[in-house]
Amino acid sequence: MAFKSLADNLETTGKKAEEYLTNTAEYYKLRLFKSSMKLATSLVNMLLLSGAGLFVLAFLSVGLALVIGGAMENYAAGFFIVGGIYMIVFIIILLFAKDVIVKSLLYRFSELLADDDDLSPKEKVEQNLINESEENLNQQS
Template identity: 50%
Template sequence: MAFEALSENLNNTGEKTQEYVETTAEYYKLRLFKSSMKFATSLISMLVLGSVALLLLSFMSFGVALYLSRIIGYPSSGFFVIGGFFLVVFLFTYFFGRKMIVKTILEKFSELIVEEDDTSPSDIANERAKSKKTKGTP
């Protein structure tokens, strides 16, 4: 009788272990899908907004360059002034802003991947075990 009970407990343990592994695998698949979708939508959103901002900046720069050319009196002088301005902005960004840009991007995307409200597989397994005990399932 004790051997049968031990055998049954071992079978139940094997089944529970297999169920836990399958549940954990499903959890990580869903979490990977969620993270990749958040990353993809965020990336697409940034690309669209960046494209619109680039178009806006291009047209504004072109207009200011034409206006400066008219004020200075030489046809290409406004374009050189605007080009020089963007060169200075680029150099400042390259030498002083790279670390800040990398830090901001890493923080943004790590927030998308790691969330505080995510439950771990062990929490899910514990909740399932509690719910089965309350239902009377051995």
């Protein structure tokens, strides 16, 4: 009788361990899906905004080049001047802002991939307090 009880307990333990492993695998699949979707939507959003910004910049650049070229009575010179301005901005960014851009991108994407489950209990409490105070401010408005 004791052996039957022990065998039943071992069988139950085996089933529970198998369920645990299955649930853990499913959890990590869902967590990976959530993180990858956050990253994908952020990238699509960034690409759309960047594309729209490039169109605006292109039209403003052409307009500025035409204004400068009209003032100088040489449209080609206006385009070369605008191109030179962009070359100077590019060199300044290349020399001085490269590290800042890399750090901000790393921070942004690590923020996207970080999950609420990664927070310590203290950080969770702080985040809850921040969320509650924001909700209270929204309700008062």
